[in-house]
Amino acid sequence: MTGDSRKPASRPTVQDVAREAGVSPSTVSRALHTRGYASREVRERVQEVAQRLGYVPNHMARNLRSRTSTAIGVLISDLRNPFYADLAAGVEEVLRSEGHQMILVNDNGDPDEEMHAAETLLAMQVAGVIVTPVAAGCSKMLQDNGIHVVCADRRLGRNGCDAVLSDNKAGAQELTEHLIGLGHERIGLLIDETKWSTGAGRLSGFRAAHEHAGIDLDEDLIVYTSFDAEAARESTRELLNDHHVTAILSANNVLAQGALAEIKHRKLRIPHKISLAAYDDVPWMSLVQPGITTVDQHTVDIGRSCAQLLLARIRDELPARHRTIRVAPRLIVRGSTGPAPRK
Amino acid sequence: MTGDSRKPASRPTVQDVAREAGVSPSTVSRALHTRGYASREVRERVQEVAQRLGYVPNHMARNLRSRTSTAIGVLISDLRNPFYADLAAGVEEVLRSEGHQMILVNDNGDPDEEMHAAETLLAMQVAGVIVTPVAAGCSKMLQDNGIHVVCADRRLGRNGCDAVLSDNKAGAQELTEHLIGLGHERIGLLIDETKWSTGAGRLSGFRAAHEHAGIDLDEDLIVYTSFDAEAARESTRELLNDHHVTAILSANNVLAQGALAEIKHRKLRIPHKISLAAYDDVPWMSLVQPGITTVDQHTVDIGRSCAQLLLARIRDELPARHRTIRVAPRLIVRGSTGPAPRK
DNA sequence: CTGTTAGCGCGTTCAT
DNA sequence: ATGAACGCGCTAACAG
Numbered sequence: 270m271t272g273d274s275r276k277p278a279s280r281p282t283v284q285d286v287a288r289e290a291g292v293s294p295s296t297v298s299r300a301l302h303t304r305g306y307a308s309r310e311v312r313e314r315v316q317e318v319a320q321r322l323g324y325v326p327n328h329m330a331r332n333l334r335s336r337t338s339t340a341i342g343v344l345i346s347d348l349r350n351p352f353y354a355d356l357a358a359g360v361e362e363v364l365r366s367e368g369h370q371m372i373l374v375n376d377n378g379d380p381d382e383e384m385h386a387a388e389t390l391l392a393m394q395v396a397g398v399i400v401t402p403v404a405a406g407c408s409k410m411l412q413d414n415g416i417h418v419v420c421a422d423r424r425l426g427r428n429g430c431d432a433v434l435s436d437n438k439a440g441a442q443e444l445t446e447h448l449i450g451l452g453h454e455r456i457g458l459l460i461d462e463t464k465w466s467t468g469a470g471r472l473s474g475f476r477a478a479h480e481h482a483g484i485d486l487d488e489d490l491i492v493y494t495s496f497d498a499e500a501a502r503e504s505t506r507e508l509l510n511d512h513h514v515t516a517i518l519s520a521n522n523v524l525a526q527g528a529l530a531e532i533k534h535r536k537l538r539i540p541h542k543i544s545l546a547a548y549d550d551v552p553w554m555s556l557v558q559p560g561i562t563t564v565d566q567h568t569v570d571i572g573r574s575c576a577q578l579l580l581a582r583i584r585d586e587l588p589a590r591h592r593t594i595r596v597a598p599r600l601i602v603r604g605s606t607g608p609a610p611r612k
Numbered sequence: 613m614t615g616d617s618r619k620p621a622s623r624p625t626v627q628d629v630a631r632e633a634g635v636s637p638s639t640v641s642r643a644l645h646t647r648g649y650a651s652r653e654v655r656e657r658v659q660e661v662a663q664r665l666g667y668v669p670n671h672m673a674r675n676l677r678s679r680t681s682t683a684i685g686v687l688i689s690d691l692r693n694p695f696y697a698d699l700a701a702g703v704e705e706v707l708r709s710e711g712h713q714m715i716l717v718n719d720n721g722d723p724d725e726e727m728h729a730a731e732t733l734l735a736m737q738v739a740g741v742i743v744t745p746v747a748a749g750c751s752k753m754l755q756d757n758g759i760h761v762v763c764a765d766r767r768l769g770r771n772g773c774d775a776v777l778s779d780n781k782a783g784a785q786e787l788t789e790h791l792i793g794l795g796h797e798r799i800g801l802l803i804d805e806t807k808w809s810t811g812a813g814r815l816s817g818f819r820a821a822h823e824h825a826g827i828d829l830d831e832d833l834i835v836y837t838s839f840d841a842e843a844a845r846e847s848t849r850e851l852l853n854d855h856h857v858t859a860i861l862s863a864n865n866v867l868a869q870g871a872l873a874e875i876k877h878r879k880l881r882i883p884h885k886i887s888l889a890a891y892d893d894v895p896w897m898s899l900v901q902p903g904i905t906t907v908d909q910h911t912v913d914i915g916r917s918c919a920q921l922l923l924a925r926i927r928d929e930l931p932a933r934h935r936t937i938r939v940a941p942r943l944i945v946r947g948s949t950g951p952a953p954r955k
Numbered sequence: 956c957t958g959t960t961a962g963c964g965c966g967t968t969c970a971t
Numbered sequence: 972a973t974g975a976a977c978g979c980g981c982t983a984a985c986a987g
Contacts, residue, residue, distance in 0.1 A: 279758075280734075280757055280758070282979095282980055282981080283980070283981065283982090284980080284981095292957080292958085293957070293958045293959075294958090294980090294981075294982085295957080295958070295959080295981090295982070295983090296956090296957060296958075298981065298982055299956095299957085299982090302982095306956050306957080307956075307957085308956060308957090311956085311957085323756075323757070325731060325734045325735050325757070326735055326980090326981080327676075327735065327737060327979090327980055327981070328735045328736045328737065329672045329675050329676045329681070329736070329737050329979090329980080329981095330676050330963090330979070330980035330981040330982090331980080331981055331982075332672050332963090332981095333670075333672045333673050333676055333963050333964065333965090333979090333980080333981075334962080334963050334980075334981045334982045334983075335963085335981080335982060335983080336622075336963070338672070340715070340736070348697055348700060348701040348704065349694075349697060349698055349701045349912075351692075351694065351697070354691055354692060354694070354697040355692055357691060357716070358690075358691040358692045358718065361691065361716065361717070361718050362718070365717065365718070365729075370715050370717070370732065370736065371715065371716050371717070372683070372713050372714065372715050372716075373700075373704065373714050373715075373716040374704070374708065374713070374714070375701065375704050375705070375708070386708075388668060389713065391623075391668045392668050392669055392670065392671045393671045393672070393683070393713065394670060394671065394672050413666075414623055414666070414668070415622075415623070526895075526899060529899060530899075533901060552869075552896060553895060553896030553899050553900070556869060556872060556873075556896050556899075556900055557896070557899055557900050557901065558876060558900065558901060569692075625963095625964055625965085626964070626965065626966095627964080635973075635974085636973065636974045636975075637964090637965080637966095637974090637975095638965095638966075638967080638973075638974065638975080638976095639972085639973060639974075641965065641966055641967085642966090642972095642973085645966090649972055649973080650972070650973085651972060651973090654972080654973085669964090669965080670963090670964055670965070672963090672964080672965095673963070673964035673965040673966090673979090674964080674965055674966075675965095675979090676963090676964080676965075676978095676979050676980065676981090677964075677965045677966050677967080677978080677979050678965080678966065678967090678979085679979070
C-alpha cells in the first residue's frame with residue numbers, strides 16, 4: 270500500500286514476467302499478443318503473471334523494434350473554435366475505438382507552426398497525420414517521409430493526398446438560393462479567405478446561386494474580412510451602412526458572431542429588417558432567438574471519415590490513387606431568414 | 613520529385629549522418645544536442661549534413677534509451693463541450709511552447725474508459741497526465757507507476773495529487789448572492805452531481821448564500837438532474853410548474869442550455885418573468901439576447917496552470933507535498949438576471 | 956510450440 | 972575531442 274518509491278518506479282518488463290512465469294521473453298511476447306503461437310496453458314499462466322505484476326507493455330520499445338506505431342498526429346487551427354473541436358472529437362472517437370492514439374496540435378493557423386509541428390510528429394514516428402492544412406508544403410514533407418496524410422476540411426495547392434471535404438459550393442449555393450427564394454437581391458457575403466478550397470467553394474456557390482437566378486451580382490457585396498469576429502463586425506457595419514443589403518451570409522461560424530453582434534447593437538430586427546445566414550452550424554446558432562439559418566457540415570462525421578480513411582490507408586486497404594470524400598452539407602432553416610423587406 | 617517509394621521510406625538515422633559527415637554516430641549525437649563536447653567545425657558540418665539529409669531524430673529510440681519522454685497525456689470527458697475544449701486548449705498552448713506534446717483522450721465521463729485510457733498512456737511512457745477525473749482509482753494507478761498526475765477542475769476521493777481547481781463555492785455563492793440581491797427568494801438550482809468537488813462546491817456556495825441572507829432554503833428547489841441538456845430541460849419544467857421559482861441557477865453550461873430551451877419554449881420573458889444564471893461562461897452565453905449572467909471560470913487559464921504545474925513537477929522543481937491551485941472565478945452580470953417579479 | 960540470437964535508433968559510458 | 976562498445980525493452984527471425 271506504500272508504493273511510494275521516489276525513483277521513477279521502473280515498471281516490470283517482459284523479462285520480469287518471463288522470469289516469474291518460467292518462460293523466455295519471446296514466449297511472453299507471443300502469449301500476450303492474441304496472435305502468435307503459444308499453448309493455452311502457457312498463455313494463461315503468462316497472462317496471470319503479467320496481470321499480477323501490473324505489467325504494461327512499453328510502446329516505445331515495441332514501436333522501435335517493430336517499426337510501426339499506433340499514434341496519429343492531428344493538426345488543427347484552433348481547438349476553441351467548435352468546428353475544429355468537433356472535427357477532433359470525431360477523429361478521436363474513431364481512433365480510440367480502433368486502438369490508436371491522438372496527438373493533437375493547435376497550429377493557430379500559422380504555416381510555420383504547422384511545419385514545426387509536423388516535424389515533431391515525424392520525430393515521434395506517428396503512423397499518420399490528419400491536418401487542416403495552412404502550409405502548402407506540409408503534407409508533401411510528411412509524405413516524402415513515408416507518412417500517410419489526410420487533409421481535413423480543405424485542400425491546399427495541388428498536393429495529391431487523401432482528403433475529406435465538405436461540398437462547400439453546393440452548401441453555399443443552397444444557402445444563397447434559400448435567401449434569393451425569399452426575395453433577397455442584395456445579399457452581403459462575409460468571407461475571410463478564398464485561397465483555400467473552403468472559401469473558394471463557398472464563394473463559387475454564392476456566385477452560382479446568383480447566376481442561376483439571373484441576378485447580376487454586385488461585387489461590392491462580397492466583403493473580404495479577416496478571420497475574427499471583430500473584423501467581421503466591422504465589415505458588417507460597412508455592408509449595412511454603404512450597401513443596402515437585406516441579408517447577410519457569413520462564410521463561417523466565427524464571422525457570424527461578428528455579424529450578429531453588429532445587428533444586435535443596431536437593434537435591427539431579425540429577420541424582418543435583416544436576414545442572417547451562416548455556413549457551419551454550431552451550437553449557439555440554435556440557442557439564439559431567432560435561431561440562425563445555417564448549413565450543417567456534419568463536422569463530427571468529417572472527423573470520423575478522416576480517421577477511417579487514414580486507418581484504411583495505413584492498413585494498405587486502399588488503391589494507390591488518392592481518394593477524396595465529399596460530405597454533403599445540409600441546409601437548416603431557422604428563424605433568422607425571412608422575406609426581404611419591401612423597399 | 614518522385615519520392616514515391618512504396619516502402620515506408622526508412623528515414624535517415626544518426627548512422628547515415630555519421631557516414632556522410634565522416635564521423636562516428638556518437639559524435640553526431642553530441643553535435644546535434646547543444647550540450648556535449650564537439651569542435652565547432654565538426655558540429656557545423658554535422659548539422660549541415662543532417663539538414664541536407666532531412667534527418668529527424670527518432671523520439672522513440674531516444675526516449676527508450678534515455679528513459680524519458682516529452683509526451684503528456686490529457687484525459688477529458690467531452691471535447692465537444694467548450695469547457696473541456698478550452699481546458700485542453702490552455703494545456704496544449706503551454707505544452708507546445710515548452711516542447712511537449714499532448715496526447716488527448718476523450719473518456720466520455722466513463723470511469724472504465726478513463727482507466728483504459730490511463731493504461732494506454734502508461735504504455736506510451738508519457739511523462740505525466742492531466743485528467744478531469746471520473747474514476748477514483750485512476751490517478752493513484754498512474755502515480756503508483758511513477759507518473760505525475762495533475763487533476764484538472766475537480767478532485768475525486770482523497771487522493772493526494774496536484775490539482776488546479778476553480779473556487780466553486782465562492783463562485784456559486786457570489787452568483788447566488790447576486791440573485792438574492794435582486795430580491796429572488798425562490799431560486800431553483802439545476803445540478804447534475806454533487807460527488808465531485810465541482811458539484812459539491814457549487815451546491816455549498818448556493819447554500820451559503822442563502823444562509824448568509826437568512827433565507828430558509830427549500831430543499832425542493834435543488835433539482836438533481838442528469839448530465840445533458842434534455843434532462844435539464846425536464847427538470848426546468850418541474851421547477852417552473854411545481855415550485856414557483858423566480859430564478860434558475862444552472863450549475864454548468866450544458867444544463868443552462870436545457871433551461872434556456874424550456875424558458876424560450878414557454879415564451880417567458882427573461883429577466884422580467886424569470887431570471888437565469890449559469891456557472892461556467894461559454895461563448896453562446898454572450899450571444900443570446902439577453903446575455904446570460906454567469907461565472908467565468910477562466911477555463912483556458914486553468915488549463916495553462918495545469919500544464920505549468922505538471923511540467924514543474926516533472927522537472928522536480930516543486931516541494932514534495934501536493935499543491936492545489938485555486939483559480940478565482942469572476943461574476944459576469946448580463947441581462948438574464950433582473951429584479952424578482954412582484955408577487 | 957518454444958528458446959536463442961540479434962538488433963530497431965539512440966545516448967551514454969569508457970577508452971583513447 | 973572523438974570512437975567503440977553497450978543496452979534501453981521489445982519482437983522478428985531462426986532453430987529446435
